[in-house]
Amino acid sequence: MSLKPKIALLSVFVTAGLLVAPAAQAVESTTAGTTVDGRIVDPRPSTAKLAFELHKLALLSHGKIRVSEIGRSNQGRPVWAARVGHGKTRIQYVTQQHGDEPLGTPAALEFLRKVGVGHSAWAQKLLAKVTVDIVVRANPDGHEHDWRYNYDPKATPEYGEKGKGYDINRYHDPAVAPKDNPATEAGLIQRRNASFKPDIMVDYHMQGRYLDANGKEITASTMWPTHPGVKPSDVDFAKQIAVVVQRSIDGNGGYVSQYPGGDYQGIARNGYGLLGNGSVLIELSLIPEREQQQIQDALASMLAIAQAAADGSVRTVDPAGAEAIPPRGPALPGTVEEGDEAA
Ligand SMILES: [Zn+2]
Numbered sequence: 001m002s003l004k005p006k007i008a009l010l011s012v013f014v015t016a017g018l019l020v021a022p023a024a025q026a027v028e029s030t031t032a033g034t035t036v037d038g039r040i041v042d043p044r045p046s047t048a049k050l051a052f053e054l055h056k057l058a059l060l061s062h063g064k065i066r067v068s069e070i071g072r073s074n075q076g077r078p079v080w081a082a083r084v085g086h087g088k089t090r091i092q093y094v095t096q097q098h099g100d101e102p103l104g105t106p107a108a109l110e111f112l113r114k115v116g117v118g119h120s121a122w123a124q125k126l127l128a129k130v131t132v133d134i135v136v137r138a139n140p141d142g143h144e145h146d147w148r149y150n151y152d153p154k155a156t157p158e159y160g161e162k163g164k165g166y167d168i169n170r171y172h173d174p175a176v177a178p179k180d181n182p183a184t185e186a187g188l189i190q191r192r193n194a195s196f197k198p199d200i201m202v203d204y205h206m207q208g209r210y211l212d213a214n215g216k217e218i219t220a221s222t223m224w225p226t227h228p229g230v231k232p233s234d235v236d237f238a239k240q241i242a243v244v245v246q247r248s249i250d251g252n253g254g255y256v257s258q259y260p261g262g263d264y265q266g267i268a269r270n271g272y273g274l275l276g277n278g279s280v281l282i283e284l285s286l287i288p289e290r291e292q293q294q295i296q297d298a299l300a301s302m303l304a305i306a307q308a309a310a311d312g313s314v315r316t317v318d319p320a321g322a323e324a325i326p327p328r329g330p331a332l333p334g335t336v337e338e339g340d341e342a343a
Contacts, residue, residue, distance in 0.1 A: 041106045043291050047077055047140040050105065054080055054136065057112050064127065065116040070135065071188040074151045074165070077140040079188050082108070084116045085127035089309045092198035092277070093134040093302060094189060094268065097168045097205070099142020099149070103284050103291065104204025107298035108136045114303065129310035133196050138185050139168055150185050157182070159266065169203075170264065172271030193272060200241060200309060201277040203268045204298060206284045209332035212257060219290065220249050220297060221259035221283040221328050225273025228263065237278035239322035240314050241305060245282060246325050248304030254297040257328040259283050 045053060058065045061084070069078040093111075095104030112134070115123045137143060141151035142165070149157075152165035159170030160183075171186035178194075181187035193201065210218050222245045224238035246256040259281055265271055273279040282301060284294045308314035 041295050043106055044102045053109055054082055061116040065112050070192050073141045074184050075141045080136050082112055082136055083133045085131040087129035087131050089130045090198040091130055091132045091200040091309055093202050094138055095204045096137040097139055099139045100146050101206035103294050104298055105137045107295050108134045110299045111302040126310050130306050132306055135189055138189055169268055170266040172268045173266040174271055174274050198277055201272040201279045204282050206286050209285050209335045211329040212326050213329045218257040219254040219285050221257045223259035223261045223281045225270045225279050226263045227265050227270035230273040234273055234276055236319040238280050239319035240317040241278050241280045243317045243321040244304050244308045244314055245301045248300045249297045252297050252300040258325045260328055
């Protein structure tokens with residue numbers, strides 16, 4: 001039997017919402033790279049499908065996963081958050097502030113499935129130590145329009161694009177109150193962060209394709225707060241988290257570089273760092289043939305951060321290790337140097 005009919009069969013299950021494939025039908029690899037637990041994960045679920053999947057996970061978890069609408073986008077789409085665990089250490093993940101950078105979102109669904117569905121001793125122990133809150137697809141309008149910004153075509157944004165909307169990831173300045181925030185969805189994240197008060201905050205994005213200094217392609221980048229006002233101890237904590245990110249993604253077959261990000265306080269990485277969170281950015285490279293593996297790498301980072309927070313090992317990492325993460329080099333020849341967070 002060739003691989004193709006199996007894949008077609010699997011996509012039928014995925015479409016039907018039957019996401020757990022029997023082991024016998026597990027597909028180890030596809031043209032899009034290695035899969036998560038042998039399943040092909042939808043890299044770009046529609047916002048309607050995302051809502052369905054979140055509520056299904058909540059049901060399957062028997063109450064361990066709590067899904068709530070934290071507000072609505074400018075076009076009236078719900079912005080969802082999912083919370084799991086009841087431990088003292090609080091972790092917030094945010095995915096897809098930029099609508100056309102999707103892969104953190106399916107990784108979040110897989111994280112919830114992994115820790116919230118089933119009764120493994122490992123997950124029970126984890127959930128006793130940490131509470132993880134995920135804003136899953138912060139920018140549903142941008143996703144549906146397949147663009148970076150939110151939807152606010154009449155705005156003349158300082159950061160964003162006239163005719164489209166605001167760049168949500170420039171509107172996390174702690175000096176701007178959520179009620180005064182012109183970027184609606186940034187205000188929703190600010191409120192969620194303020195009520196949850198996380199110890200750790202990780203923001204998932206995507207970037208173009210880049211090499212290291214020796215010409216080897218990197219698959220992801222990470223960075224800690226670089227605004228000069230962030231407390232040195234909070235920067236060190238973020239660096240410890242960044243090292244956990246590097247180890248988890250490199251250990252999963254990826255290759256992490258530093259991300260050359262800016263110092264502006266409106267960038268989530270800096271804004272939540274100023275508020276005392278251990279705040280880290282993760283950028284997954286847009287590598288079409290590696291899409292499933294990129295989701296799996298993001299999942300590995302989510303699991304590793306939660307685990308290292310739960311067992312306390314993140315606090316024993318040498319923050320200087322973050323400085324040893326290789327810098328990001330030039331764009332892969334033939335690809336556009338595109339930016340992302342600061343970028
Ligand atoms: Zn981005």
